[in-house]
Amino acid sequence: MAKQIVKMTLNGQQIEQLVDSRTLLVHFLREQMNLTGAHIGCETSHCGACTVDIDGESVKACTHLAVQCDGSDVKTVEGLAEAGALHAVQEAFYEEHGLQCGFCTPGMLMRSYRFLQENPNPTEDEIRLGLSGNLCRCTGYQNIVKAVQSAAIKLQQKESATA
């Protein structure tokens, strides 16, 4: 299989790796980089468990090739907490009981992280629509919605504190 050199920023670090051209991003992250936060629930872009952030967009890593990320800025759930402090979405999912088995959680968090930048002050319907690419079998979404609402407030407060 043809190998390619791929350079990217992964969770803030510059990396350079040799990958098979057919390797999916999710396998590259999980198996080559040992970042097992992004999970595989379907491999067909339906469940969102593999959601990561690439150049400011939510992307399902199961249907994206690692080589497509050459030159990109990639963030996974492992890169969400900064300097040891949890991100507001992580805190909020914990506080609002927004997870049970935890399998969908990394994808939900990464989608919420991006969604709240796209729409910092969403309504409940907007949150539900914004997260509709991510399936959860355990929570029934009610507490996930609450968590995103709470994270929105946390982020707004942070914003006004630094403004």
Added chain:
Amino acid sequence: MNAPVKTPEERKADLQGMGDSRLRKEDARFIQGKGQYCDDIKLPGMLHMDIVRSPVAHGRIKRINKEEALAIPGVHAVLTADDLKPLNLHWMPTLAGDVAAVLADEKVHFQMQEVAIVIADDRYIAADAIEAVEVEYEELPVVIDPYAALEPDAPVLREDLQGKTEGAHGPRDHHNHIFTWEAGDKTAADAAFDHAPVTVSQHMHYPRVHPCPLETCGCVASFDPIKGELTTWMTSQAPHVVRTVVSMLSGVPESKVRIISPDIGGGFGNKVGIYPGYVCAIVASIVLGRPVKWSEDRVENISSTAFARDYHMDGHLAATEDGKILGLKVDVIADHGAFDACADPTKFPAGLFHICSGSYDIPAAHCSVKGVYTNKAPGGVAYRCSFRVTEAVYLIERMVDVLAQKLNMDKAEIRRKNFIRKDQFPYNSAFGFEYDSGDYHTALEKVLDAVDYKALRAEQEQKRADPNCPTLMGIGLVTFTEVVGAGPSKTCDILGVGMFDSCEIRIHPTGSAIARMGTITQGQGHQTTYAQIIASELGIPSEVIQVEEGDTSTAPYGLGTYGSRSTPVAGAAIAMAARKIHAKAKKIAAHLLEVSEADLDWEVDRFKVRGNDEQFKTMADIAFAAYQQPPEGLEPGLEAVHYYDPPNFTYPFGIYLCVVDIDKGTGESSIRRFYALDDCGTRINPMIIDGQIHGGLTEGFAVAMGQQMPFDEQGNLLGNTLMDYFLPTAVETPTWETDYTVTPSPHHPIGAKGVAESPHVGSIPTFTSAVVDAFAHLGVTHIDMPHTSYRIWKKLKEEGVQL
């Protein structure tokens, strides 16, 4: 300055014991991507397995050619049934007393059945190689309909059983018949029907559905040829049972088999069984002497691992003219697929289906369930329910609605009239269950008041009268009783092992603790809630209690987590183990305080000398003393093990009400309101209970409104991806309202009954009740699930509903 003395209430709050909505201990790892699920495990030298599956549903294997696959660089082995035969591993026993093929032996019985395995350096090479394995099939006639399977001239599906007239559950009267199981008193039920002024009958199909947890099944098997030890990480809801079976199958002594259930991405019954994939990965690891990983994909998960339901039911009720039920009769044809691989207690091939007399005082009842083979995947597991309780509740709740309609009675009224009254508990049902406790009337009135039932009915009447109203409004009401916590070992066992559960607690010298159980969490939050039980029993803060499960080398033997059995069985084991420690602690306290045990009172976290608040020893003081200066005659240390064999099941109940609006033009439905009152006895962590209920209601919504596994005539499963199989997103999912009453179980040490499955069991008939209610004024008494817009639209057309 001394710290201010805390009041007992403050100290109690500090413990975060039972009743506290304590945040979850397991979350820290999950929110940082540090959970460890099966597919996250990576061992040095690990190989990958993939499975060649049958494209046909019924056929004879003529030839398998491995050559091309073996020639691919990086492929280590290709194994078929012929390779497993010398090891006698090509067939395996199921939990239901049947056998199932590990790899298809001469014949395939369902589409996507396992035919061969490939072991390769990585998952990509393995995937390439399965494409290169050539299998030639001779197609045989396919049987999809269980009624057709029982025709005299139906094709023989299980040639391996030909001539066997006796199955694991009694006589077989046809080559595709598995068992007929009966409960109740047929003579009494017939007599009730003979004299009844009113009878109703309804046929209904509970469709085949799949639990579809977000994580699929998989394992990493690692056999150490030098030590002869086998360690396997596995997506299993019952690791100890797996260890026993693996030892029996492989001949490796049970002491050298270690099964570890790591973090599990949801189970819902799908991860109870032992699948060919697990067995093959273990065999491959033993044969190759290297670790082997198997991770199935979603299509494999839906097509070949355990389905649920597929019950074709005929219900009959006999009643008086004013709606008092006199008798119940039920006949079921149960489609079990190609192998009988239900995960029920051994003596109950239809699980606890005989809870189908529900919350009602029915004097005479009988049910009969006939299991049938078809060319579909095996299964029949409890999808978030206790062993066929979902089917039972659906049956009785539908039948009571049908009767109410026939008598022109209100749904609430007929239930009030037939409920088992509070003063009748413990109540012996006609099927032989002893219901432990309940107060159905109070719970029903609470719900009807909360939603203003009268106003809803008035609104519905108004809308029905208005030809211009664009919607049909339906009100669903269900008042269910579950039977969970299997179970008493005198009746319940799996492969001969009694369905007890266990707990081991050790208190360390400094007063922190570790507890280990035979269950395994799949999202229920055991690490959080189990600690709360211990905190309340022993006065040790939850925060310093570690809970470990899922590793058979460290945890005491237990039957695992399914059928809402963790709290009723393991929860009880925890309380009983803690009480053993408590009793010993009291002896130590008496010794330290130089008084007799009779002079001590327990208060939150300490033993006090009666009448003297200043003289006390906390559990932490006692723990240290247990290791430092135990009283003479007492063993040092502070730990206990308890195996809890429940005296009875527990009987959680609930009252659910749903309001649905159906668009007359498009058939689209919208759940306007769903009110769920649950009574699970003593509540350990209200936050977690609510979360479990939200999740269960959402799964119930999925089943009722969209999930199905349709097959075509050739046995092709038309819908085995997440594109076709309905898993609701946040957009479709309704908003849930929850409520509760508390009727503790009198026989459970802490009065808890279990909760996680009630919302699934209870909500499904509620949705159907609501959808049917929207059509009730047109004389419709039943509509089969799933209630998709298309199917509702067809019903609208059928009934001539005009926009």
